Amino acid sequence: MSIQFNLHDIKSTLPENVTLVAVSKTKPVSDLMEAYNAGQRIFGENKIQEMVEKWEVMPKDIQWHMIGHVQTNKVKFMAPFVSLIHGVDSLKLLQEINKQALKNDRIIDCLLQMHIAEEETKFGLNEEELSALLNSNEFQEMKNIRILGLMGMATFTDNQKQIRKEFTHLKSIFDKLQSLNTDSDNYRNCQLNTISMGMSGDYKLAIECGSTMIRVGSSIFGNRNYQ
Numbered sequence: 001m002s003i004q005f006n007l008h009d010i011k012s013t014l015p016e017n018v019t020l021v022a023v024s025k026t027k028p029v030s031d032l033m034e035a036y037n038a039g040q041r042i043f044g045e046n047k048i049q050e051m052v053e054k055w056e057v058m059p060k061d062i063q064w065h066m067i068g069h070v071q072t073n074k075v076k077f078m079a080p081f082v083s084l085i086h087g088v089d090s091l092k093l094l095q096e097i098n099k100q101a102l103k104n105d106r107i108i109d110c111l112l113q114m115h116i117a118e119e120e121t122k123f124g125l126n127e128e129e130l131s132a133l134l135n136s137n138e139f140q141e142m143k144n145i146r147i148l149g150l151m152g153m154a155t156f157t158d159n160q161k162q163i164r165k166e167f168t169h170l171k172s173i174f175d176k177l178q179s180l181n182t183d184s185d186n187y188r189n190c191q192l193n194t195i196s197m198g199m200s201g202d203y204k205l206a207i208e209c210g211s212t213m214i215r216v217g218s219s220i221f222g223n224r225n226y227q
Helices: 003-011 029-037 048-057 072-078 091-103 127-134 160-178 203-208
Strands: 019-023 042-045 063-066 084-088 108-114 145-152 190-196 213-216
Touching (some): 003 019, 003 029, 042 048, 048 063, 072 091, 084 091, 091 108, 091 145, 127 160, 160 203, 190 213, 203 213
Parallel strands (some): 019 042, 019 213, 042 063, 084 108, 108 145
16 A cells, blocks of 8 residues: 555544654655655654754654653754653753744744553653643743643553553543643743544554544554665
């Protein structure tokens, strides 16, 4: 099946409130352009250098999402153009994003990554760390970032019951966050409307559990080449 066919096939099943991020890591620009010409405008990369190289040569109406783990010393390279950073998992990283956004005279949108999986290899905050971050003076003084919501990755397993439990847990954390008084000065840099959860293997279940943004790669582009 072609990339264009795969894209239309997936999009035809998505509710209106769900955004599709085409995960294009390791894929050549020609593949991305095939998706672009089929109407896709949001692409997700997990390596900053690769994203920068693609941004330089591709149309400028693309929204680039950084979906991988971010090292603070690399933030400056994507700060001029990145649309959304999914994997923010520490105050230190957020401070660096804020600093680089200020240098570029931008407000950079971010998602806070929650650790919902049973695998220790996954990054992310727990609920206590999330609360501490949001209630810290350092966070509340940041003027060049905007928190749009949460991101999480389920355990890599075939156990649908476990995946559903983890997605439901992330949705419950998001609902609690939304119930905070986000009009108060403490949360003026929050605009909570996004839950990024669900990938090629589990995005339909994620949408059932309340996801508003899915990250789909192999179902669009085919298997990745990591050589």
